[in-house]
Amino acid sequence: MRIPQRLIGGAVAAALVTQLTACGTLFWPDRRGQIEGRIDPVVAALDAIGILFYVIPGLIAFGVDFATGAIYLNDGKTAQVSPEKLQPAVGRDGKVDNLKLQAILESELGRSLPLDDPRLIQHKGSVEQLAMYGLKPAA
Template sequence: MRIPSRLLCIALGGALLTQLAACGTLFYPERRGQIDGKLDPVVFALDAVGLLLYIVPGLIALGIDFATGAIYLPGGETYSVAPERLREAVDDRGQVNRQRLRGIIREASGQDLPLDHPQLIEQRGSEAHLSALGLRPSA
């Protein structure tokens, strides 16, 4: 039984196109933008199959999935706190009361963060940094 060359070309082109688009990016677009995490074995296996069948498209698919972060399993829960609520932790001089901030975060997320840990790295912002983020200082 002979397969028409046109059908073979369409099948091969479709396979290459799906590998160039990367499996994780196609199947899980909501995962894009992750920085790190545990690898998703399903996405990695699909990219590896593409790597076995076609070397260059398989490498491109792996590269795209790693670059976009779609190869990683979704992270844990995320929480957000309204800026008005965070202002309660700032005193009149603009200093952050760590205990109040810790309490606000504990209420919002149920997580107790070690804000007094000796290895905690604290960054100070400036008015230029705030304006770059589209914020205005108000303390």
């Protein structure tokens, strides 16, 4: 009799954990960091199902997906800029000047990117990543 109770408890715990992590963030982590776009109906439906079963975790899932941008569909466009062209935006102390970076990206990509947007997720790099691109750390 004790084993079925553990299985049911484990299933309920797993369902709650998956709802707390948010569907879009869990299933499509590469979408995180998007600021706007079309809403993915699959992610919205999965989050809505979470609201049907567990109201608070479902609302949290929607909030997390909107906050991280994982609920938005990818527009299918990608862009790359060579590291050498980005070097003028990096100061001697290793800090990035957002105004210079924005000007470089706008001239290279032809698009204005909102680098001062508070929803923008910035990732910190490492010395190994710089070496991979053939760059030497200045600091």
